[in-house]
Amino acid sequence: MLSDFNFENLPMKLYKLAIYIPAVILAIILHEIAHGYVAYRCGDETAKNDGRLSLNPLKHVDPLGALFLLIFRVGWAKPVPINLGRLRRPLRDSTLVALAGVTVNFLLFLFFSFTSIILCSSLYSAEAISALGRPFFLRMDSWGYLLQLSPETYLYLEPVIKTKWLLPIQTFVLFSAQINLGLCLFNLLPFPPLDGFHVVNNIFFKGKLNLSDRAFVILRVVFLILLLFTDVVGERISTVMLWVQTSVVNVLLMLAGGV
Numbered sequence: 001m002l003s004d005f006n007f008e009n010l011p012m013k014l015y016k017l018a019i020y021i022p023a024v025i026l027a028i029i030l031h032e033i034a035h036g037y038v039a040y041r042c043g044d045e046t047a048k049n050d051g052r053l054s055l056n057p058l059k060h061v062d063p064l065g066a067l068f069l070l071i072f073r074v075g076w077a078k079p080v081p082i083n084l085g086r087l088r089r090p091l092r093d094s095t096l097v098a099l100a101g102v103t104v105n106f107l108l109f110l111f112f113s114f115t116s117i118i119l120c121s122s123l124y125s126a127e128a129i130s131a132l133g134r135p136f137f138l139r140m141d142s143w144g145y146l147l148q149l150s151p152e153t154y155l156y157l158e159p160v161i162k163t164k165w166l167l168p169i170q171t172f173v174l175f176s177a178q179i180n181l182g183l184c185l186f187n188l189l190p191f192p193p194l195d196g197f198h199v200v201n202n203i204f205f206k207g208k209l210n211l212s213d214r215a216f217v218i219l220r221v222v223f224l225i226l227l228l229f230t231d232v233v234g235e236r237i238s239t240v241m242l243w244v245q246t247s248v249v250n251v252l253l254m255l256a257g258g259v
Helices: 010-041 063-072 090-123 126-132 151-160 164-187 195-205 213-229 232-255
Strands: none
Touching: 010 063, 010 090, 010 164, 090 164, 090 195, 090 232, 164 232, 213 232
């Protein structure tokens, strides 16, 4: 029974982690495959030949980036190798490659958000949904979503949950929605080595900002320091995430007939 759980105990944390990690891996893999596939379609087979169109997570996961995603909810994967000389239109095509990953993540966010609304109608009784009003199941906090609501909330919801076996599935769906949105927004930041830097470089500087390996390393260290020791990045991403999520969910609720 939900009322028997200690919501701060290790089993609950491991339960959440066991659902969160696959959601992270899926978001990263599809992000990177999108980069590689668009590059392939634009004439560059480097990523394909390097095995980057594979569903094998070992081909894509950067250990440090994955650790940051688990701890700080922002992260990155191994950069997809791109040979600009093989792209049919290097400037345009490299921009499309950079945008491919964040586009897929945003589409996945939309998919999982809409799926969560559909599952909510099966998970809770109609009376519960009516009584709770707007999408309570998408309420956010430091971990983000339903599983981190207070034990008192769980005790209140337990009597109106009609299909408890759907809870882990709903949790995975909600985690996936949050992770994909976070990955999308984070990678849009105009800071190397993120996708946003390449987009800004190509659109505003015509690809002329060519960083040396030393400059790249220095900027990456500065960026990691900002992530680790300040809230400059995390707080702003969280604010934008909440605004985007609320806006999108409200639209999806209208499309689904409301709650």
